[in-house]
Amino acid sequence: MSFHLFDERSGTVTEFIPLNPGKVSIYHCGLTVQSAPHLGHIRKEVVFDVLRRWLSAEGYEVKVVANITDIDDKILSKSADRGIEWYELAYAVELELHRAYQALGCEPPNYEPRATGHIPEMIELIKVLIDRGHAYVADDASGDVYFDVRSWPDYGELSNQRIDDMAPAIDADPRGKRDPRDFALWKGTKPTEPTTASWPAPWGAGRPGWHLECSAMSLKYLGSEFDIHGGGLDLRFPHHENELAQSRAAGHGFARYWMHNAFVTMAGEKMSKSLGNGTVVTEVTQQYPARAVRLYLAQPHYRSAVEFSPTSLAEATSQLERIDSFLTRAGATGRFAFEFAQLPAAFVEAMDDDLGTPAAVAVVFDTVRQGNRDLDSADKQAAAGRLTQLRAMLHVLGLDPFDPAWAGSQGSGDLTEIVDGLVQLLLEQRAQARVRKDWAAADAIRDQLTALGLTIEDTPDGARWSR
Known part of the structure; x- marks a missing residue:
């Protein structure tokens, strides 16, 4: 098409x-x-x-x-x-x-x-x-x-x-x-x-x-x-x-x-300087991840109005966390070598139809859901295929966290690798505490990570974390 x-x-x-x-x-x-x-x-x-x-x-x-x-x-x-x-x-x-x-x-x-x-x-x-x-x-x-x-x-x-x-x-x-x-x-x-x-x-x-x-x-x-x-x-x-x-x-x-x-x-009015209802970008990105702000602006069709409310960027942040959680579970790291053939056909069809980002983003979340099911059923090969498709779509939408454009911003690829390394270090210490049957130390580490907004999931392959 x-x-x-x-x-x-x-x-x-x-x-x-x-x-x-x-x-x-x-x-x-x-x-x-x-x-x-x-x-x-x-x-x-x-x-x-x-x-x-x-x-x-x-x-x-x-x-x-x-x-x-x-x-x-x-x-x-x-x-x-x-x-x-x-x-x-x-x-x-x-x-x-x-x-x-x-x-x-x-x-x-x-x-x-x-x-x-x-x-x-x-x-x-x-x-x-x-x-x-x-x-x-x-x-x-x-x-x-x-x-x-x-x-x-x-x-x-x-x-x-x-x-x-x-x-x-x-x-x-x-x-x-x-x-x-x-x-x-x-x-x-x-x-x-x-x-x-x-x-x-x-x-x-x-x-x-x-x-x-x-x-x-x-x-x-x-x-x-x-x-x-x-x-x-x-x-x-x-x-x-x-x-x-x-x-x-x-x-x-x-x-x-x-x-x-x-x-x-x-509230139904065009955001503008004259109305005094503008939200300055550099201030918004101090409160919410920059990638979430981009997702919020890119997801609706370009010819459709976007209604801003106090909850809209919070919702976009939650959506982004679902994407990033799968990326973490699937082991995504480093820069991505994009090829057009990696894109799902439904994503291509949506984007070719007057830059149909709503349908294209729907394909993104469907891929995340299927990828999580693949991981839950231990089908690593299928999950790897979903991961490739997801990163190809994120590349096109400008949302891949490992893209150098996000270096130094919230959700950047470089920062994700650093945070992942630090969390994994704590999870290893927790695992060692459990081996020693030091349940108090293991629970304390888990509680500290939970207080930081992380979810810890114990699996047969070891502990996994997500935001």
């Missing part, structure tokens, strides 16, 4: 056919670095990391570019409120983003361009749009430049809207616009803004509009046409609708497929 992906314009799941055989190019919109990323932001990183891992597992050479929006109205406002330079705030939050996605085992993009490093490309793109009659310089001497939405007949095709039904664009003062829905390509310098947030341009000094930034960077690094463009669902309109319009109007094929993940919600 070949990989199928939901086509947002047709509303159907269709076969994914890349632009170049054997290669896949992906651009997903990164964070506007105004404040630390919360779980709602980082879900996108996890979704696209799983996508990348799956396409790589199927044999594609995958190239990923994800931008950093480091100049924006909110960045200027928040840095002014804190009394620091805007670029200091942007850089600090960018580092926080890196820590967040690395904490959850996400591979970094092949390249992560910053908007401020691509002003010349943005100016050239605006020139093309003006020359083609799709953009105009405002006649109010503001230095603003706008995209003329009525000049592009297909405007609204991504979000399936008609122009007359759309709300006005609120990204700039409407006084210089021909139509209230025209959006800013360039924002002229304002007296209240720092001079460092301004660049020279033919129509006046200023800075780029948000939508223009992503078009210029994706086209520079992935070419005139590429395979997949995506991000959070809130970006579909107006951000990606505007990106699509200006890029196509400039003569580019742009993205062949669009992919948007749904929100993380709290």
Whole structure:
């Protein structure tokens, strides 16, 4: 079965056919670095990391570019409120983003361009749009430049809207616009803004509009046409609708497929900075194992909303403990040599069906159940086969505890080996105490391990432990 992906314009799941055989190019919109990323932001990183891992597992050479929006109205406002330079705030939050996605085992993009490093490309793109009659310089001497939405007949095709039904664009003062829905390509310098947030341009000094930034960077690094463009669902309109319009109007094929993940919600509301209900990733991973946070974000289908509650991460932690308990019982150690043929057919079918992680994770837990039954019946050969299948699936989902990505984090492979060695040492001391019939010492060791949250199981082959 070949990989199928939901086509947002047709509303159907269709076969994914890349632009170049054997290669896949992906651009997903990164964070506007105004404040630390919360779980709602980082879900996108996890979704696209799983996508990348799956396409790589199927044999594609995958190239990923994800931008950093480091100049924006909110960045200027928040840095002014804190009394620091805007670029200091942007850089600090960018580092926080890196820590967040690395904490959850996400591979970094092949390249992560910053908007401020691509002003010349943005100016050239605006020139093309003006020359083609799709953009105009405002006649109010503001230095603003706008995209003329009525000049592009297909405007609204991504979000399936008609122009007359759309709300006005609120990204700039409407006084210089021909139509209230025209959006800013360039924002002229304002007296209240720092001079460092301004660049020279033919129509006046200023800075780029948000939508223009992503078009210029994706086209520079992935070419005139590429395979997949995506991000959070809130970006579909107006951000990606505007990106699509200006890029196509400039003569580019742009993205062949669009992919948007749904929100993380709290009490039914989108997790966001503006609502004040965000959960900062670096704080969450101090309370729960990072792999459990990743499982919580990766398990639901990417197009389904994830409801956050005080019990949701605790449940994910318990699920992860079931997986790790079998890994321990089955004797898993060290790095894993992945091969596609090791994956169960049901897992492959689920992942090929629009990245169907709920069904794929169900196969993971079914494999754990069967593997435990194999161990209980002393069928070591069957258990070894289940272990191989499980680790292959965990590799694809980015959840294998022995992957170097988890080194130094809770549940990392290196830490597991150390803990296992220490626990086994105590279990050997307990066994020796039992041989001596020193029941008090044996019970004391067991009670100490139990107090640490471990379960000790005495079997004919010796004592085993699990969390």
